[in-house]
Amino acid sequence: MRLFDYELSGNCYKVRFLLHALALPYERRAMNFHPGREHKAAWFIEHHHPRGQLPVLEDDGVSIPDAQAILVHLASRYDPAGQWYPDDPAIRARIAPWLAVADDLTGSAGAARLHDAFGYPLDIAACRRAARAVLRRLDDHLAEGASGGARWLAGTPVPTIADIACFPYVALAPEGGIALDAFPALRQWVGRFRRQPGFIGMAGIMAPQIGP
Incomplete structure (x- = not known):
């Protein structure tokens, strides 16, 4: 590969x-x-x-x-264990919309980050408005799920590719001038994702500090 x-x-x-x-x-x-x-x-x-x-x-x-x-x-x-994309058609149906949301994040929060980092000629105000709308949708979904004990986007007990797909451009949104202060459920989800065993980061998304 x-x-x-x-x-x-x-x-x-x-x-x-x-x-x-x-x-x-x-x-x-x-x-x-x-x-x-x-x-x-x-x-x-x-x-x-x-x-x-x-x-x-x-x-x-x-x-x-x-x-x-x-x-x-x-x-x-x-993935023989089937964690990340389970064979269950109902779960795959719940995952699929979040893959589309991940594309929306790329075109909004990701685009705003390109503008701020590299000066790409974009309508930055429109990008940030669109990003906040997507983040609100994610935050509302996660908050509603949390009331029923769900912790991940597809309602599964462990993260799936839905969470992987959406995570980076949420976590990196502040680099495009989009604060996460108004999205508490989303911030908690970002924290959960970063605390997974074996988590790896990138510039702007570092692994959490492990205390003594």
Whole structure:
């Protein structure tokens, strides 16, 4: 397996997280996303992603684009315990909408972060408004679930790829000028995710400190 990766990308991070959780060996191909824009190079677009986006995973010679699609692929193929993407159709039906929400987070909170970090020419006010609307939806869902004892997005006793997919751009939202102060249930969920055994972080999402 080979991952075309950018260290500071939340979408790439979620794939690295699941590869780590599943203890899967892989080759990491670091891409010069900024300022080199290597993901827009002709060779990458021709052979790996027609829209020139990261991440892309090569598995058995097949290039799989899109972070959420990669999560489904990895969990379906390499998680015999079935934690991350259970076989139960009802649970998969609950997971699917959150994969779409993860795309909404990329296009709002993730875009705001690109604007602030790299100066991408975006309507930053619109990005932040859209991000807050998505965060409100997540917070309301988590708060409602908590009243019934649910701790994770799909209502499962353990996290699934729904949680992996949504986590990075929630946790990184402050880097795009979007505070999480108004979303208490979401902040608690971020804390739970970070306290998982074997958690790995990235710049802006560090592993929690372990006390004496």
